[in-house]
Every structure is written in structure tokens, then in C-alpha cells.
Amino acid sequence: MKRNTRSLIAGFLILTLATLACGISIPGGAAIDNAATSVAGTINALAETAGVALTAIPHDLPTFDLPTLPPVPVEYPIRAAFVSPDGNLYTWAEGMAAPLQLTFTGDVNSSSVSPDGTLIAYTRYASYVLVSLDIINSDGTNQRTLLNAAGFAALPHPAESVGVEPYQIKWAPNSHILAMNTRITYEGPGLQIGDNLFLINGDTGAMSTLISVGPSWRFFYSPDGTKIAITYPTGIDIYNSDGAKIAGPVLVHDFINTASEYAWVTSPVWSADGATLAGGIPPKEPWVDAPANSYVYQVAADGLSGGLVFGAPMPGMTGGSVAVSPDLNKILYYTRLGLPADNTYTLHVANIDGSANVDYATGRFRGDPVWSPDNSHFFYTLGDGLSSNSFIGQVGVGPAAVMDYNNAIDAQWVDANRYLVTTNNAGRWRLLLGTIGAPTGLIYDSISPYTSRLTFSVNR
Missing domain, CATH: 2.130.10.10 (YVTN repeat-like/Quinoprotein amine dehydrogenase)
Structure with missing residues (x-):
């Protein structure tokens, strides 16, 4: 089609539309207003009808269960x-x-x-x-x-x-x-x-x-603060931090003869997420010449799973028979070496179920070994008094002697590589900061001798 022809057709259409518009010849445009009002009314009526219809139809929005994220430590x-x-x-x-x-x-x-x-x-x-x-x-x-x-x-x-x-x-x-x-x-x-x-x-x-x-009980908060383990002479109960009991007993054991005026209770280690506990239980009669096995337990906080996972003759440690790693995967424990009068033991490193068991060190041990947060290193002391020496052990690696102090009393790790330790030299007390592979730092020195001991706590 030629350009002039297209122009003529376009002009004709415009003229036709204009003529139709002029044909609505109502003075003042009242007809237009009325028409608009009529159209608006129709639209509103339709909207109301649609709204009623939509409201009348029952419907449920889909719901989704979002995962509960653990608190960021x-x-x-x-x-x-x-x-x-x-x-x-x-x-x-x-x-x-x-x-x-x-x-x-x-x-x-x-x-x-x-x-x-x-x-x-x-x-x-x-x-x-x-x-x-x-x-x-x-x-x-x-x-x-x-x-x-x-x-x-x-x-x-x-x-x-x-x-x-x-x-x-x-x-x-x-x-x-x-x-x-x-x-x-x-x-x-x-x-x-x-x-x-x-x-x-x-x-x-x-x-x-x-x-x-x-x-006769003790309490142990989970690391996230949401649960509390209550240990008593024959078992463990679990509570929420608001005081509501979750489960219990999640573990049952014999009453332990302490040959004293107190009742023994276990000291469990919590997993980081508060879902699991592990620890050790000595035999019912630990003072006989040939005591029965001690046991390692691992139980779920909800009480639905777990139990005893390993047993062996183990002399007692504080609150149990083993030192459990923070991730609950490994244990340290002693077995007697020689006659009871020798007071000599073997330190074992093993998986929590007793597998991959290694005789790590032997001698006269002082106190309990202490795990580092890295679940690999651990602190222990051999010997008596001023002749004692401390070591940094490591799973799969031989021990490293700490040469710049002796007669360690209490130790606690503050991170994967450092620990606080107290020492006593003829009544002269020190608080030290030890570091793997580095010289030990001095925090406090009593200088004068005292009969009372130095104690410490740390926010770890």
C-alpha cells in the first residue's frame, strides 16, 4: 500500500471517531458523567460480589516447618x-x-x-x-x-x-x-x-x-544452657533449664561403695549441642583387691538411646573412671600396672567404645588427665611433689615434656593451645599460663610460702 493511501485511510478513521464523539451531544457532559457513574457502580458491584465469593470459599494457606537452628556459640x-x-x-x-x-x-x-x-x-x-x-x-x-x-x-x-x-x-x-x-x-x-x-x-x-x-546430687548444665543433668547415687535425670523434667532416669547404675560418709555420683560431659552425655562409672565395690570393671556410658538426653559402651578395670578418677574428650569421641583412662602397693599405672588413649586403644604412658600419675578443646591434646602429670613433671600428650603423637615448672596441682585449658595451671614449690604458689610449644608465662607468684592453696576459675 502506498504511503498517500495509508494517510487518507488514517485521516478518515480519525474523522469518523470525532463524528461519533460529537454525536453524544448532551450539554454540559451530563450523559458522560452519568455513564461514568453507571460504569463505576457496575464495577463496584462486581467487586463486592467477587469479594463475597472469595471470602465465602474456605481456604488454608500452606504451612512450613522451618528448621530450628542451634544458638551460635x-x-x-x-x-x-x-x-x-x-x-x-x-x-x-x-x-x-x-x-x-x-x-x-x-x-x-x-x-x-x-x-x-x-x-x-x-x-x-x-x-x-x-x-x-x-x-x-x-x-x-x-x-x-x-x-x-x-x-x-x-x-x-x-x-x-x-x-x-x-x-x-x-x-x-x-x-x-x-x-x-x-x-x-x-x-x-x-x-x-x-x-x-x-x-x-x-x-x-x-x-x-x-x-x-x-x-546427694550434683548438677551439670549443657553448653548451650538449655538442659541440666542431675546426677544422683544411682542414675541421671535430665531437666529443661526452666525446671521441667525431660527424661529420667536416662542411666541407671549401682550404688557405689565409697567407704565414707558421702554418696558417689557421676560427672558427665555434655556434647556441644546438648543432645548427648558421656562419662564413667566405677564398680560397685571399688576397694576390693580385684575390682570388677568400670564402665563408660553414652546416652541421649531424651533417654531414647544409649547405654554402656565400654568396660575395663579402671581405677577411679574424679567423678568417674575416665576423662571424656569434649566431642565425646575419645577417652583417657588408667589401668593398674604391677602390684597395688606400687601405685603405678598405664594411661590409655582410646575411642569411647574402647577401640583403637593405645598404652600411652606409664608411671605414678598425679591427678586426672585433662583434654584440650581440640580433642587431640591433653595435659597430665607424672611423679610426686617437686620431682613431678607435666606433659602435653596428643592422640597419635608421643608426649612432650614441659620443662619450665614442676609439681603442677590443677590445670584447665582456656583454648586449643593454652592452659592455666597452678604449681606449689614448698608452699610457694604460682598461677601460670602454659602454651603448647612455647615457654610458660607467669601470672601470679605468692613468693612467700603458705599452707593454704591457690585456687582459680576461668570463663571457659
Whole structure:
């Protein structure tokens, strides 16, 4: 089609449309307004009808179960608190040229650092009599008493008892909440634990009772703070952190003869996700010449699976017969070497089920071996007194002797490569920072000899 022809047709169409528009000849455009109103009314009516129709039809939106993500672990800067042999409280953190002395009363007995390192709870005693449970900011400010002697005396205890003292004092993970159970004291020896687990707010001082358990028990928070294991002389129960019982007993074992006035309970190790626990149980009669096997257990916190996974003759360790690695995959344990009078043992490294078992070291061991958070290295000490030496062991690798101190007493790892350790040289106490493959650093030196010991805590 030619261009002129297309132009003529276009012009004709425009003229036709204009003529039709002019044909709607209603003065003032009223017809247009009325038409518009009519159209709008029709549209609105249709919309209402559609709305009613849509509303009347029942329908459910699809739902989706989103996975529950575990809380992201928070690792705060290292903060240690320690009680010097003369009974004063100190604190130390990385970057400090010297520890900071926080108290000068000479009556501090124990300390506990909050997870974030900002608060330090401590107990005070005078002539072996409880004075108070106090708390202080780690910078030395805002010292206050959480519970004095009268407050402890008001806690539940049998009428024939002398009084009440703190037994376990632990910070609930990722919080400023102190968890505490109590020891019932009598005129004479023995260990009786009060029935209640108390919670104390470190910021406000408010105190409440979480659960009532019964005599002879200990508590262990899961690393994420969501669960609490309650261990008693014949088993383990699991509670939510709000006090509701989840499962129990998740493990049942014989009552252990301690040949003393206290009842033995196990000290489990939690998995990082709070799903599993593991530990050791000595034989029912551990004091006979040829004791039966000790056992390693691994159980689910919900009580639906798990049990005993390995057994062997194992002399007891603190709270059990084995040292379980943080990932619950490996164990360290002793077996007797030679006659009982020799007091000589073999240190074994194995998988938690006893497989891949290695005789790692032999000798007269002092205390329990301690796992590093890396699940590979561990600390142990051989020998007696000033002739003792400490070693850093490693799975699959021979031990490395630590040559710049001896007579180690207590040790605790602060990360995969470093640990705090106390030493005693004829009453002269030191707190040291050890590092794998590097010289040991000095944090504190009592210089003078003391009969009392140095104790410490760290937010790890």
C-alpha cells in the first residue's frame, strides 16, 4: 500500500471517531458523567460480589516447618579469677601486665567467673565459718553481697543440722544467673546436699528455687544452657533449664561403695549441642583387691538411646573412671600396672567404645588427665611433689615434656593451645599460663610460702 493511501485511510478513521464523539451531544457532559457513574457502580458491584465469593470459599494457606537452628556459640575474652593463698581475690585477663587485686579482707575461699567475664562471684569464710556469697564487677567496682550468713541459715535444712553452705556454684551458660545447691553441715564429718537448686540473678540479687531434687546430687548444665543433668547415687535425670523434667532416669547404675560418709555420683560431659552425655562409672565395690570393671556410658538426653559402651578395670578418677574428650569421641583412662602397693599405672588413649586403644604412658600419675578443646591434646602429670613433671600428650603423637615448672596441682585449658595451671614449690604458689610449644608465662607468684592453696576459675 502506498504511503498517500495509508494517510487518507488514517485521516478518515480519525474523522469518523470525532463524528461519533460529537454525536453524544448532551450539554454540559451530563450523559458522560452519568455513564461514568453507571460504569463505576457496575464495577463496584462486581467487586463486592467477587469479594463475597472469595471470602465465602474456605481456604488454608500452606504451612512450613522451618528448621530450628542451634544458638551460635559466643566466645568471650579469657577472664580468670583466683584466690591467693592469703585469702584475697584477684582477676587476670589477656593484655594485663599484672593481675588486679579485688579484695583485701583475707577471707575469700572460692571464685567463679561469669561467662562474659564481667562478674565474679566468691565465697567468704572466717575461721571455717561461712560469712557470705558476694559478687563484684571484674573491674573492681560494685561489690555487693548476694546472700549473707543469715540468708543461708534461712534456707531449708534439717533441724538437727548446724547450718547451710554453698556446695556447687556455677553460672548458667551465656547468662548472669548463678545456679547453686547447698551442703547441709553437721557437727562432724559427712556430706549431705540440700534438696533445692537455686538461681540467683547476679545483676539484681533476686533468688528463686528452680527444682527440688533430693539428697546427694550434683548438677551439670549443657553448653548451650538449655538442659541440666542431675546426677544422683544411682542414675541421671535430665531437666529443661526452666525446671521441667525431660527424661529420667536416662542411666541407671549401682550404688557405689565409697567407704565414707558421702554418696558417689557421676560427672558427665555434655556434647556441644546438648543432645548427648558421656562419662564413667566405677564398680560397685571399688576397694576390693580385684575390682570388677568400670564402665563408660553414652546416652541421649531424651533417654531414647544409649547405654554402656565400654568396660575395663579402671581405677577411679574424679567423678568417674575416665576423662571424656569434649566431642565425646575419645577417652583417657588408667589401668593398674604391677602390684597395688606400687601405685603405678598405664594411661590409655582410646575411642569411647574402647577401640583403637593405645598404652600411652606409664608411671605414678598425679591427678586426672585433662583434654584440650581440640580433642587431640591433653595435659597430665607424672611423679610426686617437686620431682613431678607435666606433659602435653596428643592422640597419635608421643608426649612432650614441659620443662619450665614442676609439681603442677590443677590445670584447665582456656583454648586449643593454652592452659592455666597452678604449681606449689614448698608452699610457694604460682598461677601460670602454659602454651603448647612455647615457654610458660607467669601470672601470679605468692613468693612467700603458705599452707593454704591457690585456687582459680576461668570463663571457659
